[in-house]
Amino acid sequence: MSVTVHPSAVVSPKAEISDGVKIGPFCCVADDVRIGEGTELVAFVSVHDHVTIGKDCKICEHTAIGGDPQDHGFKGETSYVKIGGNTLIRENVTINRATGEGNATTVGNGCFIMEGVHFAHNVQVGDSVTVANKVGLSGFVQVGSHTVFGGMAGVHQFVRIGEYCMIGGLYRLSKDVPHYTLASGEPLRLTGLNKVGLQRGGFTPETVKEVYRFYRWLYRKDARFSDNLSEAISRKDEYIPEIRKVIEFYEGTKRGVTFWGK
Secondary structure, three states: OOOEEOOOOEEOOOOEEOOOOEEOOOOEEOOOEEEOOOOEEOOOOEEOOOEEEOOOOEEOOOOEEEEOOOOOOOOOOOOEEEEOOOOEEOOOOEEEOOOOOOOEEEEOOOOEEOOOOEEOOOOEEOOOOEEOOOOEEOOOOEEOOOOEEOOOOEEOOOOEEOOOOEEOOOOEEOOEEOOOEEEEOOOOEEEEEOHHHHHHOOOOHHHHHHHHHHHHHHOOOOOOHHHHHHHHHHOHHHOOHHHHHHHHHHHOOOOOEOOEOO
């Protein structure tokens, strides 16, 4: 295997480029960059300093990775972008470095990031996440693995989104979205479980039913939500692992959690 670099590309001799990497026309690769085996930069891709890209990724035209964070608090400190393997990044995507010395903006393995997406500073994205066109994740947003975003969704800074969620297109997210749910509407509401995603993820029908029953109990109208949550927390060890994970998500919220239904 060998590295293929188009004559018009500008690649620093200090960059660590693994075997099988292809760097296409008019790409720019800075000094402190590591690119894993088999990854391709198609054309016009800019990879700035302090970026690590995993194996077998494909990064398409006019994408910029590792630019300075768009944050008034950034003072030029060394921070990073880290992208896992087997991730596809389409055209015009921007992924900024983190704010804070030694911090990183991270993207997991096996993600599909479509055209025009923006990941701001300190964003943390799990594995196998699909992000449709023009989605924007603001600073410090956290996204769990196997979650899917519809196009043009916008996420407020510090919001957390759980695993196996599906977020409707065009909506704004200003509060946390817990694991396994569908979310859409204005204002945003939980509209059910992501049953298709859970089935594809290997969750048993019994587990899906248990999780659904828990959410319906948690948001039932004949009792206050805060009382229900307190009871769930006190009984957390009695639940199956998937429900315990949901309860722990609620315990960790800082912005509040999106509510169920109307």
